[in-house]
Amino acid sequence: MGVAAANTNHQSVMLAGVAGLVAGAMSVAAGEYVSSVRRRTLNMLILTGLERVSLVENPQSEKK
Structure with missing residues (x-):
């Protein structure tokens, strides 16, 4: 963290740790x-593509 210096108190080190x-x-x-x-x-893109393929291959399935 870069806070633990020679004159740093315990609370500053703890605060830096929690912030990290x-x-x-x-x-x-x-x-x-x-x-x-x-x-x-x-x-969703895969499902949309599969639906398009299904409609092209079997358009009658939508009319039921």
């Missing part, structure tokens, strides 16, 4: 959110 912990947790959460959104988007 929170920053790391937020970074992981943001990465997971982006990953989830991208995965959901990719799945």
Whole structure:
């Protein structure tokens, strides 16, 4: 963290540690959110493509 110097008190070191912990947790959460959104988007694109293929191969299935 770069806070532990010769004249730094205990509270400053603890505050820096907690701040680092929170920053790391937020970074992981943001990465997971982006990953989830991208995965959901990719799945929707795949399903949309499969639906198009299905309609081209068997257009009568929509008329039932």
